[in-house]
Amino acid sequence: MVEIANAVGSGDVGVELDIAEVEADLPVPYTEYDPENYHGLYVRLVEDGPLITLYRSGKYIISGCSSFEELHETNRAFLQTLAELDIINSSIETGFTVQNVVCTGELQRSVNLNTLSIGLGLEVVEYEPEQFPGLIYRPPDFPAVLLVFANGNVVITGAADVETAEEAFNHLQTKVEGLLAD
């Protein structure tokens, strides 16, 4: 069982934008545009809500969502806001897709990371405790990366959907039980 911590998606409204003008027109509680620091416009539709980064090209990224529902709802509300400002057509097709999902899971047991790194195979594992306390595992059959910690906590990232993250976690769990059976 894994839980979504962060979901990231991207889309394209298909029109070139004057970012400074969009920032001035947006009727939302939080916007930030500082081209000296970064060239993207940051938008939050609600305080402390998901972050939308909008670019001059019309492409945008939404991050900071804790569910797919929140991600798609944020996308819908953002496009509606732009449509109300006549920046885009309300029926526009943005090709919005989920790009990355970060999930957490628990193995329900402590893990000897040295033993695990040897068992999983050094070609698919990175473990340098002086540099980072977690073991980084790249399973060959799953498009995801897992960070495994000695207390059994796991972070799954790089997957485009929660099913892939769940499958990668289950694969790790099976491996751990086989390799570290008492």
Add this chain to the structure above:
DNA sequence: TTAACGTTTTCTTATATAGCCTGATACA
């Protein structure tokens, strides 16, 4: 050797995780 151009890297954001380091504060 220098200029011009092309390619690569860095930056920024969100998020979980845990260990280490540094700085600030509190107390003896």
Add this chain to the structure above:
DNA sequence: TGTATCAGGCTATATAAGAAAACGTTAA
């Protein structure tokens, strides 16, 4: 002044975007 505790920042991972800087290569 010395020690203890706490908070915050850094380390690493993935991903999108695009500007800018830092490279590397080639030609004059």
